[in-house]
Amino acid sequence: MKHIDLNRVEEILFAGAKIDKTELPLSEVRRCYEFLSNFSAEKVIYGINTGFGPMAQWRVDDRYLTDLQYNIIRSHSTGAGEPLPDIYVKAAMVARLGTLLQARSGVHCEVIELLAEFINREIFPFIPQHGSVGASGDLVQLAHIALALIGEGEVHHKGAWRPTGEVLRENGLSPMQIHIREGLSVTNGTSVMTGIGIVNQIYAERLLDWMTLASVMMNEIAASYDDFMAEGLNECRRHEGQQIIARRMRELADGGTRMLKREHELYRNGHSDTETFDGNHKIQAYYSLRCVPQILGPVYETLRQARRILEEELNSACDNPIVDPDRQNVYHGGNFHGDYISLEEDKVKIAMVRVAMLAERQLNYLFHDRINNILPPFLNLGTLGLNYGMQACQFTATSTTAECQTLAMPNYVHSIPNNNDNQDIVSMGTNTALLCKQVIENAFQVTAIHFIALTQAVDCLKIKDKLAPVCRRIYEAIRKIVPLFIEDAPFYKQIAAVETYLKNNPLKLK
DSSP states (O other), X not given: OOSOOHHHHHHHHHSOOOOOGGGSOHHHHHHHHHHHHHHTTTOOOTTTSBOSGGGTTSBOOGGGHHHHHHHHHHHTXXXXXXXXXXXXXXXXXXXXXXXXXXXXXXXOHHHHHXXXXXXXXXXXXXXXXXXXXXXXXXXXXXXXXXXXXXXXXXXXXXXXXXXHHHHHHHTTOOOOOOSSSHHHHHHSBSHHHHHHHHHHHHHHHHHHHHHHHHHHHHHHHTTOBGGGGOHHHHTTSOXXXXXXXXHHHHHHHTTOOSSBOHHHHTOGGGSOOTTSOOTTSOSSOOHHHHTHHHHHHHHHHHHHHHHHHHHHHHTSOOSSSEEETTTTEEEOSOTTOOHHHHHHHHHHHHHHHHHHHHHHHHHHHHHOHHHHSSSOGGGOOSOBTTBOTTHHHHHHHHHHHHHHHHHTSOOTTOOOOBTTTTBOSXXXXXXXXXXXXXXXXXXXXXXXXXXXXXXXXXXXXXXXXGSOHHHHHHHHHHHHHSOOOOSOOOOHHHHHHHHHHHHHSOOOOO
């Protein structure tokens, strides 16, 4: 299990899969530890017998080397703000495990075994959201993980916050011991931003697929001509993402009878049939309906690139120094620097803003009777003037999309020197990942409102039997959460319930 792919992480995070400790390459980890133990004797090595950061020029007396490792953990546990939700903490611990399994950190095997126990038993250290500048990695947030590993601080376990020592004793676990450099090796690196990025990635990929389906339903409702997603059209543009989204739309639309075929409606006998031409039906749909492959194609390619970077980071040694038993050397460098993750999370964030914008524009089409010409204002099936349908839902969708647009400003470029200018250019990667997390949550909220509107529009037109089978199945799933509504009623619980459904259920064709 030296290499962990994102599909495996998704199973650990969302399906309750466990880490099999018998599959861990502990012999390689042990070899690296033993090499460092022998190599470090009588040598000055950063973080083993020196101070940290700008205090690296101070040699620490051998009497205090164990204290040195405890000190970096305790002194750096300075985070502030709300704790990260459990799933992001779990992902961060998996990412840290991935780093240590590369056998380039010089840690004792018991660190890896204890970290695996935390993951499997769902013991979640308290990690405040604020504190990392993203280089030297996530020092503050990782220090909070290390604090729990040494049996101090608090953890969230079985729904309650409790002292870590109590939970360890309950589970028959012993705190992490310091052997050589366990304190620094656990606290130094990009694992928190990587963990947040992995969860972001999983949710973003799900959201993209849901928005692709929503766009199919939109075009079914509008009775669009289906050639906007035709292979012959999209293959003419060389972008693979556009072609993949168009193909996915064709798969999702298969079996439906609502969308029109231009060759049947307008090109009979090889020429335009002007006698049957309906001038009230748009010959080309609005861009938010017709240009979906062109809009979501770049999103797909952005997510594909981000997945590659995240998986590479997950399986990288991202601390410092790097211990290399093969070359019999210890390298000092900057593998903890979070630029790769920060830049990708900015790109994912911007792509998800675009998804929210597409959902909001399609929603406006559904609500605006003078644009769609087939639906009542705001999908209101009650008495106009007395009832309001989904009018106020648009306020929420518009406001939330606007916040996404504000958050779209790149964060990767916001470096501020600190640490006595030792850290003179930093990544802010964890901040970027957290901003991306917020945008994804916002986009899910807008999309949840959109799906409620889509199902209401289907009922307004009485076309559920004409939908493609996949669209019909999702229509029915949403209707179980939000039944057909005529009278005015609060929507906030339904919006939250649909959001939860979309986040926790990847779209499947069957």
